Amino acid sequence: EAGVAQSPRYKIIEKRQSVAFWCNPISGHATLYWYQQILGQGPKLLIQFQNNGVVDDSQLPKDRFSAERLKGVDSTLKIQPAKLEDSAVYLCASSLPGVRTEAFFGQGTRLTVV
Amino acid sequence: DQQVKQNSPSLSVQEGRISILNCDYTNSMFDYFLWYKKYPAEGPTFLISISSIKDKNEDGRFTVFLNKSAKHLSLHIVPSQPGDSAVYFCAAFFTSGTYKYIFGTGTRLKVLA
Numbered sequence: 001e002a003g004v005a006q007s008p009r010y011k012i013i014e015k016r017q018s019v020a021f022w023c024n025p026i027s028g029h030a031t032l033y034w035y036q037q038i039l040g041q042g043p044k045l046l047i048q049f050q051n052n053g054v055v056d057d058s059q060l061p062k063d064r065f066s067a068e069r070l071k072g073v074d075s076t077l078k079i080q081p082a083k084l085e086d087s088a089v090y091l092c093a094s095s096l097p098g099v100r101t102e103a104f105f106g107q108g109t110r111l112t113v114v
Numbered sequence: 115d116q117q118v119k120q121n122s123p124s125l126s127v128q129e130g131r132i133s134i135l136n137c138d139y140t141n142s143m144f145d146y147f148l149w150y151k152k153y154p155a156e157g158p159t160f161l162i163s164i165s166s167i168k169d170k171n172e173d174g175r176f177t178v179f180l181n182k183s184a185k186h187l188s189l190h191i192v193p194s195q196p197g198d199s200a201v202y203f204c205a206a207f208f209t210s211g212t213y214k215y216i217f218g219t220g221t222r223l224k225v226l227a
Binding site: 004033035040041042043044045048055056091093100102103104105106107108 | 118120123146148150155156157158159160163165203207214215216217218219220
């Protein structure tokens, strides 16, 4: 079974530039999550989709971050404009619908904003 | 407000001995808990979980204990192996309303050969 695919693996941009990350979840997983993991901290949920609808985006900085999940499969997360404090690993995860199911994570995208 | 806390940022254990990783939570609405392991440059991988209706779950060398009254869970690894060296995150899961995972800050385990 193919895992969660993310690209790119690494990205370096200057502040105020824009960047986009892509995620392809495990086939059949209706729930998709984007997490931000800053060095030394645990993953923090940015946005959660159920199919192509947003379930939770309470911690997404909506003035600069946006995410979409068209057709309930792939998802993109965009930052525009980037700030220095956005430097982090962005993790995508997916899970089967329903409760008490583990989330499967991709390898993440390490973003460095200089 | 950190709802899930791992107060030990790092832990070193001799190979063959027991590793005990701890996690505390503040919200009694959490009803499912998971442990993830993370190697450098990789995403977290699921290790073991426990429902709030249980106090123990075992899977091979890994056992998770849950003490609901203390809002505390722990992961025991016996015997510890060098390949267990990684960062371990506990996560708590809300199953009411918008269900989601809340992660702790992680504990870096180093198993010494």
